[in-house]
Amino acid sequence: MNRLPAHLSERDREQAVELVQQAYAEGRLDPAELERRLDLALTATSAxxxxxxxxxLPDEVVRLRSTGGRVTRAGDWQVPRRLHIESEFGKVRLDxxxxxxxxxxxxxxxxLAHGGATILLPAGASANVDGVRTEWGRVTCKAAGRPRPGGLHVQISGELPFGRLTVRTTRR
Structure with missing residues (x-):
């Protein structure tokens, strides 16, 4: 979060209230937490x-949707803390x-109803795919399953009734 100025303007307070309300609307806060944070924001005297x-504030979920196309992310891109991907027939490739x-x-x-997904992890990363459910599809994970000290850990969950999931580290 950007540092706020020491003096609290009305706009600063309004922006804080907006962000708290948005987090509630997105399901990131329960009603009691919304009320508590709004009370604090409205009575704050300094930034x-x-x-x-x-x-x-709990992390926002980034949602990507496709019906029959591809969802691809590769190269130099900003990975969110939580990513939700839906596709009816398309393929997903996250590098x-x-x-x-x-x-x-x-x-x-x-x-992913019928599509497949490939997730390429950086060298030394780990992944847990225990939260993925499939009926006729297949889940293959060639990465370490337990978190490693100092390494990235990717927790993968969801449903792929007829789809495939492949998770592996990059070859370097």
Whole structure:
């Protein structure tokens, strides 16, 4: 989060209230937490009092959807903390090997009816695919399953009734 100025303007307060309300609307806060944070934001007298209200908001989920096309991310891209991908017939390819990943752990949720997904991890990363359910599809994970100290860990969950998932580290 960007540092706020020491003086609290009405606009700063309004922006804090907006962010808290948005987090609630997206399901990232429960009603009690919404009320608590709004009370704190509305009674804050300095920008420093807003920092704990906003700084620890639960992560936003980035959602990608496709019906029959491809969802591809590769090269130098910013990986969100939580990624949700839905596709009816399309294919998904996520190459994390050159991506900017500021988190030690990321969560990827897949909802792929008939398509398949390939996730390429950077060298030394690990992945857990135990949360993936399939009926007629297949899940293959060639990466380490347990988190490694200092390495990226990717938690993958979701449903692929007729789809395939392949997870592996890049070859370097």
């Amino acid at each position: 420093q009092e807003l920092e704990p209200i906003l700084g620890d 994390l090997s050159e991506a900017r990943i500021p988190y030690p752990r990321i969560d990827i949720e897949l909802r």
